[in-house]
Amino acid sequence: MPLDRRLIQNFEWRIVLTAFLLAGLGILSIYTATATATLPLKQHLYLRQATWFAVGAVFLLVAVTINYRTAGRFAYLFYGLAILSLLLVPFFGRVGLGAQRWIKLGFVAFQPSEVAKLALVLCLARYFEDRKERLTALRTMGGAALLTLLPALLVVRQPDLGTALILLSAGIALMLLVGLRLRVAVPVGVGLLALAPIVWTFLKAYQKRRLLVFLNPNLDPLGAGYHVAQSKIAVGSGELWGRGFMAATQSQLNFLPENHTDFIFAVLAEQWGFVGSVAALGLFCLLITRGLEVSMEAKDLLGSLMAFGITATIGLQALVNVGMVLGIMPVVGIPLPLLSYGGSSMVMTLTAIGLLLNIRMRRFLY
Amino acid sequence: MTAWHTLNPAPAIQRRVGRLILVVTAVVVVLVLRLWHLQVLEGDRYVAMARHNRLRLRLVEAPRGILYDRYGQILVDNRPSFDVYLVPEDVTEPERTTARLADLLGMPAEQVAEKLAAGRIRPFTPLLLKAGVPERTMVALEERKLDLPGVGLRVHPIRAYPAGSLAAHLLGYVSEVNQAQLAREEFRDFAPGEPFGQAGVERRFDAFIRGIDGGEQIEVDVLGRITRLVDRTEPQAGFNLVLTIDRRLQDAAEKAFAGKNGAVVAMDPRSGEILAWVSNPAYDPSVFTQRISVEEWETLANDPRHPLQNRPLQGQYPPGSIFKLVVAAAALESGIITPSTPIDCPASITLGNFTFEDWKREGRGVMDLRRAIAESCNTYFYQVALKTGIEPIAEMAREFGLGGELGLGFGDESRGLVPTPAWKQQVTGEPWYPGNTLNTAIGQGMVLATPLQVLTMVSAIANGGALYKPWVVKRVESWQGEVVEEYGPEVLRRVRVSPETLRILREGMWAVVNDEQGTGQRARIPWIEVAGKTGTAQVVRKQLGQDRRGPKDHGWFVAYAPAHSPEVAVIVLAEHAGFGSAAAAPVARAVLEAAFPLPTVEVPRERRPVAPAVRQPTAPLPSPEPVFGD
Numbered sequence: 001m002p003l004d005r006r007l008i009q010n011f012e013w014r015i016v017l018t019a020f021l022l023a024g025l026g027i028l029s030i031y032t033a034t035a036t037a038t039l040p041l042k043q044h045l046y047l048r049q050a051t052w053f054a055v056g057a058v059f060l061l062v063a064v065t066i067n068y069r070t071a072g073r074f075a076y077l078f079y080g081l082a083i084l085s086l087l088l089v090p091f092f093g094r095v096g097l098g099a100q101r102w103i104k105l106g107f108v109a110f111q112p113s114e115v116a117k118l119a120l121v122l123c124l125a126r127y128f129e130d131r132k133e134r135l136t137a138l139r140t141m142g143g144a145a146l147l148t149l150l151p152a153l154l155v156v157r158q159p160d161l162g163t164a165l166i167l168l169s170a171g172i173a174l175m176l177l178v179g180l181r182l183r184v185a186v187p188v189g190v191g192l193l194a195l196a197p198i199v200w201t202f203l204k205a206y207q208k209r210r211l212l213v214f215l216n217p218n219l220d221p222l223g224a225g226y227h228v229a230q231s232k233i234a235v236g237s238g239e240l241w242g243r244g245f246m247a248a249t250q251s252q253l254n255f256l257p258e259n260h261t262d263f264i265f266a267v268l269a270e271q272w273g274f275v276g277s278v279a280a281l282g283l284f285c286l287l288i289t290r291g292l293e294v295s296m297e298a299k300d301l302l303g304s305l306m307a308f309g310i311t312a313t314i315g316l317q318a319l320v321n322v323g324m325v326l327g328i329m330p331v332v333g334i335p336l337p338l339l340s341y342g343g344s345s346m347v348m349t350l351t352a353i354g355l356l357l358n359i360r361m362r363r364f365l366y
Numbered sequence: 367m368t369a370w371h372t373l374n375p376a377p378a379i380q381r382r383v384g385r386l387i388l389v390v391t392a393v394v395v396v397l398v399l400r401l402w403h404l405q406v407l408e409g410d411r412y413v414a415m416a417r418h419n420r421l422r423l424r425l426v427e428a429p430r431g432i433l434y435d436r437y438g439q440i441l442v443d444n445r446p447s448f449d450v451y452l453v454p455e456d457v458t459e460p461e462r463t464t465a466r467l468a469d470l471l472g473m474p475a476e477q478v479a480e481k482l483a484a485g486r487i488r489p490f491t492p493l494l495l496k497a498g499v500p501e502r503t504m505v506a507l508e509e510r511k512l513d514l515p516g517v518g519l520r521v522h523p524i525r526a527y528p529a530g531s532l533a534a535h536l537l538g539y540v541s542e543v544n545q546a547q548l549a550r551e552e553f554r555d556f557a558p559g560e561p562f563g564q565a566g567v568e569r570r571f572d573a574f575i576r577g578i579d580g581g582e583q584i585e586v587d588v589l590g591r592i593t594r595l596v597d598r599t600e601p602q603a604g605f606n607l608v609l610t611i612d613r614r615l616q617d618a619a620e621k622a623f624a625g626k627n628g629a630v631v632a633m634d635p636r637s638g639e640i641l642a643w644v645s646n647p648a649y650d651p652s653v654f655t656q657r658i659s660v661e662e663w664e665t666l667a668n669d670p671r672h673p674l675q676n677r678p679l680q681g682q683y684p685p686g687s688i689f690k691l692v693v694a695a696a697a698l699e700s701g702i703i704t705p706s707t708p709i710d711c712p713a714s715i716t717l718g719n720f721t722f723e724d725w726k727r728e729g730r731g732v733m734d735l736r737r738a739i740a741e742s743c744n745t746y747f748y749q750v751a752l753k754t755g756i757e758p759i760a761e762m763a764r765e766f767g768l769g770g771e772l773g774l775g776f777g778d779e780s781r782g783l784v785p786t787p788a789w790k791q792q793v794t795g796e797p798w799y800p801g802n803t804l805n806t807a808i809g810q811g812m813v814l815a816t817p818l819q820v821l822t823m824v825s826a827i828a829n830g831g832a833l834y835k836p837w838v839v840k841r842v843e844s845w846q847g848e849v850v851e852e853y854g855p856e857v858l859r860r861v862r863v864s865p866e867t868l869r870i871l872r873e874g875m876w877a878v879v880n881d882e883q884g885t886g887q888r889a890r891i892p893w894i895e896v897a898g899k900t901g902t903a904q905v906v907r908k909q910l911g912q913d914r915r916g917p918k919d920h921g922w923f924v925a926y927a928p929a930h931s932p933e934v935a936v937i938v939l940a941e942h943a944g945f946g947s948a949a950a951a952p953v954a955r956a957v958l959e960a961a962f963p964l965p966t967v968e969v970p971r972e973r974r975p976v977a978p979a980v981r982q983p984t985a986p987l988p989s990p991e992p993v994f995g996d
Contacts, residue, residue, distance in 0.1 A: 063662055109551070177382055236404040236412025274405040285394055292387055296380045304379050319393050326400045 010361045012294070016060075018287045019338060019353050023346070025280060026264065026339035032246055033267045033302075044262055045341055056350030064179055065355025067362065071355060072302045075119075075126035079147070082119035085112035086154040093127040113163040116151040117244050118352050120167055120347040121309030123147055124174045130300040137178045145188075146247040156202065158199035162334035166317055174305060227263065228327045235269040235277075235326060242273030260313050260335040260341045265325040281322065294360045303359040310352040397622035424584055428577030428601035429523040433567065435535060435613040436641075436840060442537055442568075445526040447656070450506045450519060451492040457516035464956050466514060470506055471496050471981055492518055494559070495827050498656045499952040510590065524561075524655040531650050533616055536564030536643040536778070536838060537674040538566025539651035541658060564654070566676070567838060570776035574842050575848070577604030605850050608841040610639035612878050615934075621642045621954040628920070629677040629817040635825035635926055635935040637855035638834025642936075645677040676777045682814040684940060686901030686922050687742045687944065689763075689809030691827065691871055694735060694747075695756045698867045705870045709734045709750065711743040722748055722804050726904070739874030740884045742900060744808050751807030752800060759806065760786045765861050766823040767833050772858070774836050782819055785812040810904055821937035822897070824924045827871050828932040832857045870964055876929050888951040889925050894962045897932075898925030900946035900952065913938065917942045921949030927958045934961040
């Protein structure tokens, strides 16, 4: 197929630039957060993250070149594989940080729950596209709910409450977008809330504790409470202009545990202050609004839903993570897309962004 | 109806997405306001908090679980160790502090200064200066604490071994995770200096034994002195293990085997439970509890006697005449011989240009299988093996668990070796010669087995054909005594050998100990019937005739009792100790005597003699010494 000139014309450079800027900021923050780390293994994390960024960029390129309708055609297969890998985690999974989340493939370990996020979005987009004549039918919505619940339940068992909540939210967002009526959504929501006590029994002790700590931070000053207290000190002491590169004592001196993963935003906020934090938030805003625009301009339901799902997943994670670091949302363990340390998250996010570009490029083709 | 089925779905999605952009904007505004609040409005406060009010997390190490024997006797416990730490950032007068510490701890001042300088890279992280200081030093330091800012004292539990090096190879030892381990992914949750079970049960069950560390959140002032304990989470002690080991048998085995090198293992043949486990020379596990120096480690690791080797599991030896049981089983099962087939037992037989000798210089005449086993006639088994052929013998050996792992679950288990023509061709490029079959028939040549394999094999013969997986942990218990995990016997397989064949083997083993000419008479116990089999594994150098005065042969003895309903099986391998009958059989007897102590006879009360001491004195006894004072 000869390359259509309009494809190049419609390539959305701003999205790529924003994503790469955020990833660069992430690598820099990981470098400063781990420069004085006690474990030799951790001192090289920024190099590993840079490697993952390079791998992710290749995936992005591949995702750009393959027509998103082709991706839609394989959506169910992709979803099936994601579910299968989630099912395999308890058997072949590697245990880390008290949970079993990784599967080892040769010399790389990947996190099936990260793959599940993109798989769910693609699968739901395809599912609604197939049923566009009866989108709001109860049957359709019920099916979508089941498709969402399956990976969410498998992920919550790992246990990874944060990712499970993201999966649920992404599913619900897509359902609302295609027209789930509030008069249906509200009773279902109330029903689900009634199920909360059952879900509560499934949660691990530390997850319950984190939710309780959110309600009362003084409950656990050593665990989750300590995270939030230290995170607030780190962010707050950044003041307007920040303490400067490599001068962030709170996040660098290991006062803040897990600073290179879920709390990376605190490292950034302490170093670059209010100005830097707002700039980073601005980049995320740009990414989200551009993503939503792609969704609005897409020429078919599949593209529109895919773009929306991808944007919603990235946006939700970003906003919830920052809220968590700032102490206004519970600490549920959600990585900050593109910034937090983690190979699976980086590669999957960049792949998703590739798809987003892909949808935008082909908006004139149908 | 939504507009999605029309060609232009834009209006509906645009409306909804448009609304969403509003929501996103609202959330972002909230986040920015929160940032403004934290960083601009309250920034000063947080900067002050960061500078002065230093919250520190201090680890409170969880004690490891206790290891008990099967009857609840403590094998491994914990005791407190007093450690001295430095927080480099808080040391205000380095020279004075260094001098005082050197004096109090009896360390060279340069060493203290060196450590302090090295710790400057991580100024807030407590740095271990000296572990395991005596209690009085601790008190002295405590008294001078105000003069020594930055010096911290900590008590933490370390392993204690009330029984010394008892069963050291089975229990294993605990030491800090090393640098090489920390670099591995599976240790990503470990911090440097954390204790970790490095061998044996301590390693295999580390996740159960280690417990969950607690922590203290403390507030320190500018000098690093603790001003307030903000909160404390109690550590959760690790789970206790109840092992299958029987302390009495273990003690008896260690005592009887003292001074010898090799292995002694006792097992319950009805379940595969390990009752005793000796590997000599042993090491003292307590040397690992404090940080072991490089020299100490190298001395242990490079000791030519290999004290770190877990011989029952990792030592591979030719099984010697014990292998004749395998040959007998293979011959009986393939119908080559019957128990009563008469075969001559000459002093030697000739095959081609080679002469294969019996271990007795004079011929012993025609005998049946029972006598051949009892007297361990080599030439009898040479002839039987030649008739049977190597393949059925090798197959029988594997059937009994030789040449493969038993799956004990810890340590690097050796597989041993069951040689076959195909194996030999592949490894040496040479064909199999009949001479190889002859050597194999008496457990010499290329065949290798671990003591644990031989014990498991004989246990299967004793119990009527079940090959049990050996196991050492009965239960995992919480400190409240709740059972967390429970383990039980696991049959690896039922050996494909007829009950009749097994019965004949047992009869032969009974005769080894109880017949007039039996080779295992030294294992006889008057009050309990013992069955067994001797073995002598020739050491290669001597076999080649290069050095007649070289190291002596390895002596084997395997036994079980009571012979007719076996409850305990024992294997003894004594390295370079000569004949199994002399070197190993007495050790097995000692273990069995501990397992089955001489029964004491109950005498009715009225027939018991009245001991003089019990008699009531009729008058007050005169004082032996004059009473002074009052």
